[in-house]
Amino acid sequence: VQLVESGGGLVQPGGSLRLSCAASGFTFSSYAMSWYRQAPGKNRELVALIGSAGGSTKYADSVKGRFTISRDNAKNTVYLQMISLKPEDTAVYYCHTQTGYWGQGARVTVSS
Numbered sequence: 001v002q003l004v005e006s007g008g009g010l011v012q013p014g015g016s017l018r019l020s021c022a023a024s025g026f027t028f029s030s031y032a033m034s035w036y037r038q039a040p041g042k043n044r045e046l047v048a049l050i051g052s053a054g055g056s057t058k059y060a061d062s063v064k065g066r067f068t069i070s071r072d073n074a075k076n077t078v079y080l081q082m083i084s085l086k087p088e089d090t091a092v093y094y095c096h097t098q099t100g101y102w103g104q105g106a107r108v109t110v111s112s
Helices: none
Strands: 002-006 009-011 017-024 033-038 045-050 057-059 067-072 077-082 091-097 106-110
Touching: 002 091, 017 033, 017 091, 017 106, 033 067, 033 077, 045 067, 045 077, 057 067
Parallel strands: 009 106
Antiparallel strands: 002 017, 017 077, 033 045, 033 091, 045 057, 067 077, 091 106
16 A cells, blocks of 8 residues: 655745645545644644545534545545645645555744
8 A cells, every 4th residue: 555645845824825736556446545644743633534435525623615635536536635724734734545555744834
C-alpha cells in the first residue's frame, strides 16, 4: 500500500489549498478514506472522512463549511479542498485508509 500526498505549502490567512492523495496497492474504491492533521505539540486529529463511493462525508467541527473532501475512484485519489484558511489550520496533513495505512504527510502553513 502506498499513499502519496501533495499540494501542501505556505498560504496566507484566507487563502486556499487543495491536497491530493494518490493511492496504490489496494482496491481503493472499496474503502473509506480520511484526512487527519497534526499540529506542532498536538495530537493527530481527524479532519474529514469520505465513504467508499463518495456519497457520505464527515468533518471536524473546526473545518465544517471551509474544507471539502472528495474522491475520484477512477484515479485512485482523494482530495481535500481547503478555503478560508486560518493560522490554526497549520499542521501536517495525512491521508489515511480505512485499513489503517498512512501517507507521509503534507505540510500546510498558514501565515502572513
